[in-house]
Amino acid sequence: MLNKNIETFIGCDNDYQEAELVLFGAPFDSTTSFRPGTRFASKAMRGESFGIETYSPYQDKDLEDISVFDGGDLELIFGNTEKVLGQIEEYTSKIVTDGKIPVMIGGEHLVTLGAVRAVAKQYPDLHVVQFDAHADLREDYLGEPLSHATVIHRVWDILGDNRIFQFGIRSGDRSEFAWGKDRVFTNKFNLDxxxxxxxxxxxxxxxxxxxxxxxxxxxxxxxxxxxxxxxSFMDLLHGILTASGLNIVACDVNELSPIYDQSGVSTAVACKVLRELLLAINTNQS
Incomplete structure (x- = not known):
């Protein structure tokens, strides 16, 4: 029998109603401050995901044994960042209202703000754990308050002090670290x-x-x-498995720009990170 060719991330082809986790892409990179290209990440990851297995030997778990719905990519507006964030917020809100866990593939890191806006309305006591090289705590970037360089400051605007926990940070303006000192928890360089x-x-x-x-x-x-x-990858994997002890109600993986690694290795790494994250969240929810 012939069927429509609908590409999903490997093992994530369950129906929406039965799914516990909902995967979707937010292909947006309009505020990228250096090299653009993250808008192509979700599409690249879906195609390349079939180069990895659904089974994780690290966790002894398989994507075939959990319920994940891949909703594809949002069709985001060009030229209006606030409207894009609104689209992401609306889609994420539908998922959390239905009692499911949104898992977003960026895109640049600013897409996190749209999702956090939705999740914070559903969970007023929301906290954020961030794995990142960059603090992303600027008040603005070249006068613009909505940027991937300001995203965590904008998240702080919603959540307030002592509800953001950063790990792996090794880059930022001096003023970012000074501003964040008494407002967010920042662990530099690693996940200690x-x-x-x-x-x-x-x-x-x-x-x-x-x-x-x-x-x-x-x-x-x-x-x-x-x-x-x-x-290293193994450090990040350990961090994901450790974070599985949290009550994760939403999450994202962002900032893959596949065009800067023609070998495809970075995309393969991103796929494996996403697989492990999906399986770790499921472990926490079961």
């Missing part, structure tokens, strides 16, 4: 201290955002703003 934060946040709703440039460029060169001195 994550276990203590997981214990501290036990039972609280958490949004986990993974900027893939937290990885060292030797592991993950395919990103718009690579920063030397990052963590």
């Amino acid at each position: 201290g994550l276990e203590e934060v997981v214990e501290q946040l036990k039972g609280k709703p958490v949004y986990l955002t993974i900027d893939l440039d937290v990885l060292d460029p030797s592991v993950f060169p395919g990103t718009g703003t690579p920063e030397a001195g990052g963590i």
Whole structure:
């Protein structure tokens, strides 16, 4: 029998009604401050995902055994950042209102703001855990308050003090670190201290955002703003498995720019990170 050719991320072809997790892409990179291209990440990851297995030997779990619906990419407006954030917020709100967990593929990191706006309305006590090379705490970037360089400051505008926990940070303006000192928890360079934060946040709703440039460029060169001195894939995997002890109510993986790694290795790494994240969230929810 002939069927429509609908490409999904490997193992994520369940129906929406039965799914516990809803995967979707937000192909947006209009505020990228250095090298654009993250809008192509979700499409590249779906195609390349069939180069990995649905089974994870790290967790002894399989995507075939969980319920994930891949809703495809949002059709985002060009030229109006606030409307784009509104589209992401509206779609995310539908998912959380239906009692499911949104898992977003960026796009640049600003897409996180649209999702957090929706999730914070559903979970007023929301906390954010961020894996990233960059602090993203600027008040504005070249006068613009909506930027991937300001996204976590905008998230702070919603959540307030002591509800954002950053790991792997190794880049930012001096003023960002000074501003954030008494407002957010920042662990520089690595994921040390994550276990203590997981214990501290036990039972609280958490949004986990993974900027893939937290990885060292030797592991993950395919990103718009690579920063030397990052963590390894195994470090990130350990962080994801540790974070599975959190009550993750929403999450994202962002900042893959596949055009800067023609070998395809960065896209393959991103696919594997997403697979492990999906399986780890399911473990926490079961």
